[in-house]
Amino acid sequence: MENIKQIFTAFMVLFAVIDIIGNIPIIIDLRKKVGHIQSEKASIIAGSIMILFLFLGQSLLSLIGIDVNSFAVAGAFILFFIALEMILGITLYKEEDSNAITASVFPLAFPLIAGPGSLTTLLSLRAEFEIQNIIIAIVLNVLLIYVVLKTSSKIERIIGPNGIKIIRKVFGVILLAIAVKLFAHNIKALV
Template identity: 85%
Template sequence: MDFNFKEIFTAFMVLFAVIDIVGNIPIIIDLRKKVGHIQSEKASVIAGFIMILFLFLGQRLLNLIGIDVHSFAVAGAFILFFLALEMILGITLYKEDDEEALSATVFPLAFPLIAGPGSLTTLLSLRAEFNLENIIVAVLLNVIVIYIVLKTSRKIEKVIGPNGIKIIRKIFGVILLAIAVKLFAANFKMLVA
């Protein structure tokens, strides 16, 4: 076991920015209005399970289809880049097709809102740079934060307000943009070397 606080913190911040649970508070509140009740524990556990499962099986899946981790990390950097642009510019590049599915804790909350394409791609990109145990700790810490935010989403929205949520989204968008550039540079070098 090689626990490294810097790696855990960096992986936590990257995942936190990608999952953007605070920025998703308006969506969570909207879901609560439509559904009535969201099972915070179930959504958090399922999202955490999906992320950890993908962390272990994602590499094998890539090998099965003949893609190396560095290529996937470069692709992940592009996804992070576009997610960051969405957060900074307040635009929507990714559109959810199925509006009728907004009625369950598992879909769309646990997947794809929390454990979506961005976070799953990020996990494999992180795996190319960090130790596995540090990423697992970062995932578990994010699951705890997700649970707390889901449980207290109404209170958080009242305290921060809509403008506060927009500011937080933009700050994490800039952080995510910087991470995307770093991830791209590090893995692109490995591809062309």
């Protein structure tokens, strides 16, 4: 039961951070600019980046002298700002590039899906959850990302622009609460 709870929580955190539903307008715009997006390639590359960072991220941090709790606190700040963007409908930082040759990899797989927010979140989750549960959550998110990429036009027609805005705001509030919990849990270890 504990594993299912961890998988569900990790899945929801990653789902909120990746915000694939909220990114549907960006995906549709990218599809219009480049003509076609390779959903399989984008999903596999994004999933590979996340799993690789889950394993190597901590070693990389150790190499530069940062512990996981410090990174988790920093991650809580990033999640906080991403949540503010979602709730308030503002853009604090978003890099856009529409190179037709590599659109499925850049900017879609990285940094839109497997970006700073999701990578920071993975290490933050690693500080709290078992690694196999996080991997399952990543795989479930990648499957969902694939489905959304394949059906983004249909989803946009069904949900509509207002529905997408509502979903973004709801997940923004959830993400804000997660950021506060993550900060509170890891700041104790540092103090």
